[in-house]
Amino acid sequence: MPILLLTFLTLVVLASVFLPSVWRQHRRNRIQQQPFPASWRQILKRRMPYFRALPADLQLQLKKLIQVFVVEKQFVGCAGLVVTDEMKVTIAAQACLLLLNKPLHYYPKLQQILIYPGAFVVPAKQADAAGVVSESTQVHLGQSWQSGQIVLSWVDTLQSAAICNDGHNLVIHEFAHQLDQLKGLATGAPLLSNKAAYQEWSQVLSFEFEQLQRQLALGVPTLFDAYAATNPAEFFAVISEVFFEQAELFATQHPALYQQLKSFYALDPLSWQHTHPVLS
Numbered sequence: 496m497p498i499l500l501l502t503f504l505t506l507v508v509l510a511s512v513f514l515p516s517v518w519r520q521h522r523r524n525r526i527q528q529q530p531f532p533a534s535w536r537q538i539l540k541r542r543m544p545y546f547r548a549l550p551a552d553l554q555l556q557l558k559k560l561i562q563v564f565v566v567e568k569q570f571v572g573c574a575g576l577v578v579t580d581e582m583k584v585t586i587a588a589q590a591c592l593l594l595l596n597k598p599l600h601y602y603p604k605l606q607q608i609l610i611y612p613g614a615f616v617v618p619a620k621q622a623d624a625a626g627v628v629s630e631s632t633q634v635h636l637g638q639s640w641q642s643g644q645i646v647l648s649w650v651d652t653l654q655s656a657a658i659c660n661d662g663h664n665l666v667i668h669e670f671a672h673q674l675d676q677l678k679g680l681a682t683g684a685p686l687l688s689n690k691a692a693y694q695e696w697s698q699v700l701s702f703e704f705e706q707l708q709r710q711l712a713l714g715v716p717t718l719f720d721a722y723a724a725t726n727p728a729e730f731f732a733v734i735s736e737v738f739f740e741q742a743e744l745f746a747t748q749h750p751a752l753y754q755q756l757k758s759f760y761a762l763d764p765l766s767w768q769h770t771h772p773v774l775s
């Protein structure tokens with residue numbers, strides 16, 4: 496093959512790989528250069544007390560993340576719900592807490608956020624021991640699908656934002672699953688930087704997961720909701736809720752586990768919840 500043609504084809508391949516990401520970054524920069532709308536600031540003030548507790552630099556980061564998130568993700572109202580800016584900003588603000596200090600990543604697989612007015616019913620198939628499949632329905636407040644959708648109950652999204660120190664947050668829960676699903680099926684081990692990090696993560700989380708199961712079996716009170724003991728994926732989602740909402744209790748009762756999440760999220764909620772408790 497003539498050298499010129501080969502060079503041309505190489506350039507075409509390189510351009511098709513790199514240009515979309517360069518263009519995407521350029522578009523994100525332009526979005527973030529826009530002023531944060533005053534009406535959105537009011538929504539944060541009214542709906543998300545957590546925002547006030549964040550240090551100023553993280554508040555600024557969060558606003559910029561929200562701006563891009565709202566533009567890039569499609570919000571779909573379900574069961575007659577009409578999507579408003581208030582819904583978009585309240586969801587984006589909680590979802591983007593998990594992205595702080597990780598600037599290049601906006602849940603790349605996620606395309607749509609489906610919003611129901613309240614709890615929603617989902618058809619479910621279950622096989623018994625003999626392999627006989629029965630069909631039923633299940634009531635959900637939220638779901639995260641690895642195919643690129645998150646489903647949320649608006650009432651519970653609002654409640655999650657309003658009560659920011661009870662260790663329960665539907666949006667953080669579902670978006671933690673979405674982080675876990677970046678590599679495929681949710682397993683409780685999201686993408687980590689290297690093999691040693693995976694080993695440490697696996698060691699600490701397995702120990703804590705099994706300890707939780709033992710404590711629940713004995714009826715011992717636990718910081719983490721019993722739902723965390725369902726499987727390792729739910730464990731990661733539930734402890735993420737507690738990490739953001741009850742950092743002090745978490746760090747005191749489970750220091751090694753807190754350290755793992757602090758390192759994964761590149762955040763230390765303990766440092767700001769000490770000085771500006773989200774309780775106020």
Ligand SMILES: [Zn+2]
Pocket residue numbers: 668672729732
């Ligand atoms: Zn879950």
